[in-house]
Amino acid sequence: MIEVRQLTRKFGNLTALNAVSFNVERGTVFGFVGQNGAGKTTTFNILATLLPPTSGDAFINGYSVVHQPKEVRKQIGYMPDFFGVYDHLKVEEYLDFFGSCFGILPNERKKLIPQLLELVNLTDKKNTYVDLLSRGMKQRLCLARALVHDPEVLILDEPASGLDPKARSEVKDIIRELKLMGKTILISSHILPELAEMSDEIGIIEKGKLVMKGSVSEIRKQLSGEKVIEVKMNGQLEEAIRFFEDDPFVTSVVKNEGNKQFIFTYKGTDEQQIQLLRSAVLKGLPITSFYERERNLERVFIDIMKEVEKDEAIQ
Numbered sequence: 001m002i003e004v005r006q007l008t009r010k011f012g013n014l015t016a017l018n019a020v021s022f023n024v025e026r027g028t029v030f031g032f033v034g035q036n037g038a039g040k041t042t043t044f045n046i047l048a049t050l051l052p053p054t055s056g057d058a059f060i061n062g063y064s065v066v067h068q069p070k071e072v073r074k075q076i077g078y079m080p081d082f083f084g085v086y087d088h089l090k091v092e093e094y095l096d097f098f099g100s101c102f103g104i105l106p107n108e109r110k111k112l113i114p115q116l117l118e119l120v121n122l123t124d125k126k127n128t129y130v131d132l133l134s135r136g137m138k139q140r141l142c143l144a145r146a147l148v149h150d151p152e153v154l155i156l157d158e159p160a161s162g163l164d165p166k167a168r169s170e171v172k173d174i175i176r177e178l179k180l181m182g183k184t185i186l187i188s189s190h191i192l193p194e195l196a197e198m199s200d201e202i203g204i205i206e207k208g209k210l211v212m213k214g215s216v217s218e219i220r221k222q223l224s225g226e227k228v229i230e231v232k233m234n235g236q237l238e239e240a241i242r243f244f245e246d247d248p249f250v251t252s253v254v255k256n257e258g259n260k261q262f263i264f265t266y267k268g269t270d271e272q273q274i275q276l277l278r279s280a281v282l283k284g285l286p287i288t289s290f291y292e293r294e295r296n297l298e299r300v301f302i303d304i305m306k307e308v309e310k311d312e313a314i315q
């Protein structure tokens, strides 16, 4: 549904995004985590066709953000991290205005807008001026705005930022509902435990590079003191993954960026690891590199998961 291919964006001498690649399957919630300035907003702006990449491309439902931006815009609903509001409009008028911008006919808008207001729990605020809404309500209104043209993909840049716990929980509930409706959702956040709770997969971005990607449970395994080994292949990737998955000391295998490498977590001894590599080579698997990752590469990941665990312990 979303395919990001070697996306690079430079601002002068600064490489804000450095050859980022990842896929998001239809109906999946993909959480994007990174420290300030890591490159999350730059990625989202490129996917929303608001910023051209320096190189690389991304495809949404098969449409290229570089070559088919108009088509891409029909597929996506985008909620930026900072949004403007229109002071002199009431909630209902605001959605009606955006609906008309998307070419939705007045009769259809009459049916659609109450449904959207219901979804974001703003029905009783329909006649309130937008600037009188609380921050949480404005955020929910923005979500409704992003949904006006019924897009398949939602790109939500920090939708829960600056909200109190109750308002954050309301945003989370809406995102869960949107997932049930079959939407594919890309979401970024600094509120890491919440992101892990909402997402099927998480991508970690650090200094413009996608450091790692995986499900929350795969990440957990990596915290248990197991080795993280990266393998680069010159072909036969799927066969190699099957081979490593069959080893009793391999606890998880995750395909990494692109289609030439994967990482696996390993709980065996050094001798067992040597034996595993020997068997793989004897089997004829074309391995070009096999190395244990530095734990510091997983630093961000580990910090995140510690927060998740702390949060769970409190609950």
Ligand SMILES: Nc1ncnc2c1ncn2[C@@H]1O[C@H](COP(=O)(O)OP(=O)(O)OP(=O)(O)O)[C@@H](O)[C@H]1O
Pocket: 011, 014, 016, 034, 035, 036, 037, 038, 039, 040, 041, 042, 043
């Ligand atoms: N228009 C621009 N001109 C110059 N540098 C920029 C521009 N936009 C972003 N950058 C730089 O690119 C890097 C990535 O920024 P980006 O906004 O994508 O990070 P982020 O992960 O969204 O961070 P935050 O969580 O703080 O919003 C930062 O170093 C930022 O200063």
